[in-house]
Amino acid sequence: MSSGEDGDPRRRVPRTDTLLADTLLAAARDRLGDRVVKRAVQIAQDRVRRGELPVGRLLDTVLDSLPDAPTSLRRVINATGVVLHTNLGRAPLSEAAVAAVNTAAGYVDVEFDLTTGTRARRGRGALAALLTAVPDAQDALVVNNGAAALVLAATTLAPGREIVISRGELVEIGDGFRIPELLQSTGARLREVGTTNRTHLADYAAAVSDRTGFILKVHPSNFSMHGFTASVPVDQLATLGVPVVADIGSGLLAADPLLPGEPDAASWLRAGAGLVTASGDKLLGGPQAGLVLGTSELVGRLRRSPIHRALRVDKLTLAALEATLTGPPTPTRAALRADPTVLRGRAEHLARSLQDAGVPAAVVPSDGLVGAGGAPDLRLPGWAVALPEDHAAALRTGRPAVAARVEGGHCLLDLRCVPTVDDRALLGAVLAAAGRIDGTPPCT
Numbered sequence: 001m002s003s004g005e006d007g008d009p010r011r012r013v014p015r016t017d018t019l020l021a022d023t024l025l026a027a028a029r030d031r032l033g034d035r036v037v038k039r040a041v042q043i044a045q046d047r048v049r050r051g052e053l054p055v056g057r058l059l060d061t062v063l064d065s066l067p068d069a070p071t072s073l074r075r076v077i078n079a080t081g082v083v084l085h086t087n088l089g090r091a092p093l094s095e096a097a098v099a100a101v102n103t104a105a106g107y108v109d110v111e112f113d114l115t116t117g118t119r120a121r122r123g124r125g126a127l128a129a130l131l132t133a134v135p136d137a138q139d140a141l142v143v144n145n146g147a148a149a150l151v152l153a154a155t156t157l158a159p160g161r162e163i164v165i166s167r168g169e170l171v172e173i174g175d176g177f178r179i180p181e182l183l184q185s186t187g188a189r190l191r192e193v194g195t196t197n198r199t200h201l202a203d204y205a206a207a208v209s210d211r212t213g214f215i216l217k218v219h220p221s222n223f224s225m226h227g228f229t230a231s232v233p234v235d236q237l238a239t240l241g242v243p244v245v246a247d248i249g250s251g252l253l254a255a256d257p258l259l260p261g262e263p264d265a266a267s268w269l270r271a272g273a274g275l276v277t278a279s280g281d282k283l284l285g286g287p288q289a290g291l292v293l294g295t296s297e298l299v300g301r302l303r304r305s306p307i308h309r310a311l312r313v314d315k316l317t318l319a320a321l322e323a324t325l326t327g328p329p330t331p332t333r334a335a336l337r338a339d340p341t342v343l344r345g346r347a348e349h350l351a352r353s354l355q356d357a358g359v360p361a362a363v364v365p366s367d368g369l370v371g372a373g374g375a376p377d378l379r380l381p382g383w384a385v386a387l388p389e390d391h392a393a394a395l396r397t398g399r400p401a402v403a404a405r406v407e408g409g410h411c412l413l414d415l416r417c418v419p420t421v422d423d424r425a426l427l428g429a430v431l432a433a434a435g436r437i438d439g440t441p442p443c444t
């Protein structure tokens with residue numbers, strides 16, 4: 001029988017049960033679940049058996065290898081200057097919305113009247129908030145996203161019928177999502193009118209018939225056409241005697257002077273749209289959701305449609321949406337309106353701290369963007385810290401991860417979408433990334 005230091009390492013590996021019962025690992029199991037912890041234990045045990053890891057380091061190695069959370073989604077500091085970055089989850093929720101989501105995560109009165117003890121209308125708080133925000137709407141609905149709102153409108157108002165749409169508004173939103181294909185997938189037929197660059201009221205008028213389900217007006221949110229162009233405004237379409245469904249996309253509920261090119265729900269409803277559809281996680285700055293606002297008659301028909309049940313949102317979304325509508329200004333609004341002077345001051349402070357630590361950093365002018373295909377021509381003047389380009393990859397893979405903008409051979413850190421409270425975390429992340437590039441330990 002072998003024993004002692006030079007014995008068979010397999011004999012000295014503590015049993016899985018013994019390890020899992022350790023206080024520190026028990027705490028990790030409470031946080032992460034058994035599976036993740038057990039897997040980490042098995043990997044470390046195998047390394048001990050192969051003689052790669054001293055048995056005395058086993059527990060620490062397991063603890064070091066455990067993730068911070070049981071999910072794979074990782075926090076990202078958005079230093080791209082793009083406010084609604086689709087790849088980073090579009091709008092970040094406000095603190096009020098996060099708190100509301102937290103409350104809604106448990107048992108809540110989402111469909112229950114606590115006074116009478118009977119069933120109540122689901123999401124009535126969020127719907128009331130929506131109607132308060134847009135008094136021009138007689139009724140409102142919330143579904144899963146903007147695409148779902150269009151599907152619900154098409155399946156309810158145009159099954160086997162025609163949707164009249166301008167050829168200039170047959171748009172692709174992103175990642176291959178095309179509005180015409182979405183509409184056709186519901187069984188509705190598209191009746192295209194006009195040309196790519198010019199469509200007139202007479203084109204619509206000639207196409208409207210007893211086969212028409214509705215006229216669809218789509219805001220071409222992610223591109224702009226200049227030159228010899230013409231499109232028909234909602235107030236003229238509303239004279240043709242069929243419902244007008246208007247997809248504004250952006251989620252702007254009322255006109256905003258900062259975004260003069262973006263249509264808003266209130267204006268298009270006043271112009272005569274029967275329904276306006278929009279996203280919750282674009283300019284509104286809330287959770288992913290599809291907002292439907294309009295007349296009692298049309299919204300009521302959508303609500304009674306069987307497919308409405310398949311597209312409805314969960315209590316977390318309703319909670320976040322209500323808090324977004326009634327609570328303090330959203331991070332999206334703050335980022336869109338960030339004061340360039342303040343951005344410059346923060347960038348200079350960050351650059352100085354980096355220079356003091358030997359990281360080459362300079363402050364440069366940098367334009368932010370709305371993003372998520374919104375207001376593509378709008379530039380938001382600001383400032384960024386420029387680093388050598390190779391810092392971008394190191395920043396992305398750090399903790400917290402930082403998404404920067406790579407432009408003109410530089411890695412740009414634009415602070416527009418970085419909450420001020422994260423400035424220190426960003427500094428730490430850059431120092432750690434620079435340390436990894438130099439092969440030196442991070443200076444903190």
Ligand SMILES: *Cc1c(COP(=O)(O)O)cnc(C)c1O
Binds near residue numbers: 147173247249278279
């Ligand atoms: C973004 C957008 C959509 C899609 O909305 P989702 O919420 O992403 O489903 C539809 N139409 C327009 C005009 C848009 O800009």
